[in-house]
Every structure is written in structure tokens, then in C-alpha cells.
Amino acid sequence: MPQKTRHFQPEETALAVDVLRTGGLLAFATETVYGLGADARNGAAVAAIYAAKGRPAFNPLIIHVADLESGEKYGVFSDKARQLAYAFWPGPLSLVVPVRGDAGLSSLVTAGLETVAIRVPAHEGAQALLAAFDGPVAAPSANPSGGISPTRAAHVMAGLNGRIDGVLEGGDCAVGLESTILLVNDEVALLRAGGVAVEDIEAVLRGPILRPSDPETPQSPGQLASHYAPNAAVRINATTKQDGEILIGFGAVSGADISLSEMGSVSEAAANLFAVLHRADAMAAIGQTIAISPVPMMGLGLAINDRLERAAGDRS
Ligand code: TXA
Ligand code: MG
Numbered sequence: 001m002p003q004k005t006r007h008f009q010p011e012e013t014a015l016a017v018d019v020l021r022t023g024g025l026l027a028f029a030t031e032t033v034y035g036l037g038a039d040a041r042n043g044a045a046v047a048a049i050y051a052a053k054g055r056p057a058f059n060p061l062i063i064h065v066a067d068l069e070s071g072e073k074y075g076v077f078s079d080k081a082r083q084l085a086y087a088f089w090p091g092p093l094s095l096v097v098p099v100r101g102d103a104g105l106s107s108l109v110t111a112g113l114e115t116v117a118i119r120v121p122a123h124e125g126a127q128a129l130l131a132a133f134d135g136p137v138a139a140p141s142a143n144p145s146g147g148i149s150p151t152r153a154a155h156v157m158a159g160l161n162g163r164i165d166g167v168l169e170g171g172d173c174a175v176g177l178e179s180t181i182l183l184v185n186d187e188v189a190l191l192r193a194g195g196v197a198v199e200d201i202e203a204v205l206r207g208p209i210l211r212p213s214d215p216e217t218p219q220s221p222g223q224l225a226s227h228y229a230p231n232a233a234v235r236i237n238a239t240t241k242q243d244g245e246i247l248i249g250f251g252a253v254s255g256a257d258i259s260l261s262e263m264g265s266v267s268e269a270a271a272n273l274f275a276v277l278h279r280a281d282a283m284a285a286i287g288q289t290i291a292i293s294p295v296p297m298m299g300l301g302l303a304i305n306d307r308l309e310r311a312a313g314d315r316s
Helices: 010-021 043-053 079-088 124-133 153-160 198-205 221-225 266-283 301-313
Strands: 006-008 026-029 034-039 062-064 093-098 115-119 166-168 180-184 188-192 233-235 245-249 289-292
Touching: 006 010, 010 026, 010 034, 010 124, 010 166, 026 124, 026 153, 034 043, 034 153, 043 266, 079 093, 079 180, 079 198, 153 166, 180 198, 188 198, 233 301, 245 266, 266 289, 266 301
Parallel strands: 006 166, 026 166, 062 115, 093 180, 233 289, 245 289
Antiparallel strands: 026 034, 093 115, 180 188
16 A cells, blocks of 8 residues: 555646556546546556545446547447537546447456446546546545545545555546436436536437436445346355355365465455456356355455355345
8 A cells, every 4th residue: 555645736647647557546636526546457456446445345436538439448339328428528427338348447347247437527637637548547536435525635635645646636626526427228317416417418318317216326226236246146255165166265275266366365356356256157057156265354355245245145
């Protein structure tokens, strides 16, 4: 974990880009709130976002890119998705679209889902950063878990100083409220109310969109239920491999078919989590159970266990 958090001025954007290139954590301003960014293709860097925030659960993250053309490298845009992008990008709108097969994103970014949330921020500093980095930046709000979203660099420093590599100065956030999130497929559904008004979206689409019963609630049960769960049954805290099981190990485990982290690192296990669950699910024959070795409740182990408990519990 980094000891000193550097405060970059806008003219030092090249140094901030180096932080992202080398797998570090960089807070940066968008017009909504400051984001805590990492290279979305680097699983260890994305896992470090969760460690720095002390987030007890894995949610899929929004990737930030400079323009629609860059976004199309990671997501599949239907005509309707493009229409929304033309109307509101750059700006405080995130679009959830199918993830491309060749996107190369860490599975921790999508939390193993088949969709990805993409945003093109309008803030000048974010635009300069993303254009120079020329890659996808995963970023939740840059505050410790449970804290208030930061709208100036001093807020980021107050919460995360010493836990991240740098913050790129970007002044005060003009919107100060998170982006509106839309799920776009045959229908358009509001997943989170935010910086773009629903009325403006409906005006562009010339019709109503679907709204959750409580649009203020980002953690609606619908969203949680959409998290990836394996098809096979899951048994957690497995200390032995039983007949007909696929065993996912953690640390030195004899008989493991696949491992979250052979060296027993919870950060590495976090980065591998969804990809390993997918692989085990593909390996499991019908009726087989996926057994998973105990993962210690330390650091990212809390979020890993939260996800595994839900995978073991969600049997519908
Ligand atoms: O304004 C914002 O959106 C800020 C700035 C930094 O861009 N970011 C932000 O990120 O608010 P975060 O992580 O706090 O919120 C992301 C939301 C979560 O509620 C997550 O569940 C949802 O986006 N999300 C991300 N990917 C998704 C997906 N594939 N499907 C459904 N929901 C998704
Ligand atoms: Mg947040």
C-alpha cells in the first residue's frame, strides 16, 4: 500500500497517467464527483481500489473513457445506446451495455457480468487524463466505503491520504452528484438517478423509460440479483474435496482443480475471483458442486467471502 499520496496539478497530468500505467491508484475529478481510478485491464490494480476504499463487497465498476469511439472497444452499442451517447456524452451519464468478448477488462470490473457500465466524463481534466492514458479507467467514487462522495481534492485527501498513489487536482466538481446510470437493451431502464434528468433522457428517446420503484436506491435488489452466480451448487469453507466436486483452492491446498491464489494472497484472490468462478462453472459437469477452500476474513477477504456466501446462498 502506498505511503505518500502525491497531489498532481493539471499541468502534471503526464505524471498522473504514469500512475495509471504502472498499476497505481489515482483519484481524479469528473464533473460529478472525484473517482478513484485504476487501469480496468489490470486485475491487481482494480483489486487495490477495493482495498483502499475498505469496501466490504464487490460491485461492478464504471469504466471511464475519453469518447464513444474508445467506449466501443469495450462495450457493444446498439442504435439506442449510440443515440444516448450522442445526446449526453461527454457528461454525467453511464450506459450499461453488453461487454465485448475481446474487451480485455478485469472480471472484477464487471463482477463477472456480461455487461459493462461506460461513462465519458465532460470535465476538462478528466478528458485530458483519459485521452493521454488511452485506455479504460475503472473508478468508483474516491471515498472510504460508507463515506460521502468527494467533490474536491481536499475531500479525497481527508479520506484516502496515504492509501492511494495520487490525486489529480481538478477543482470543485460542478454537478456534485453521481452520474445517472441506464441499462440499455431492447428497453432502457434507470438503474440510478443522477446528474442527467430522466425527463431529458425521455425527451431524446421520445418515450418513457423503465424506472425502479425507488430510483434513489442504487443497491436495488434487482441489481444485486444481477450479480454473477455460478450455475453449479457452491459449498464454501471446504476443507476437503468430496466425490463429485470441483475444488477451488486458496493457498497450498492438495487436490485443488483451480486456485484463487496459490500463494494465499487475498488481493490476488480478489483479482481472480470472478474469472475463477466462471472457469470452475465451465469445468463442472451437471450435478457437480463447486467447493471452495476457506478464505481468511482479512482485507479483501471480507468482500470475497460476501460474494462467495451469496454464490452459495442464491439458489433459485
Ligand atoms: O458519477 C459517477 O458515476 C462516479 C464517477 C467517479 O464517475 N462513479 C460512481 O461509481 O458513482 P460507483 O462505483 O460508486 O457506482 C457505480 C454503480 C454501482 O451502483 C454499480 O452497481 C453500477 O454502477 N454498475 C456498474 N456496472 C454495472 C453493470 N454492469 N450492471 C449494473 N450496474 C452496474
Ligand atoms: Mg459511490
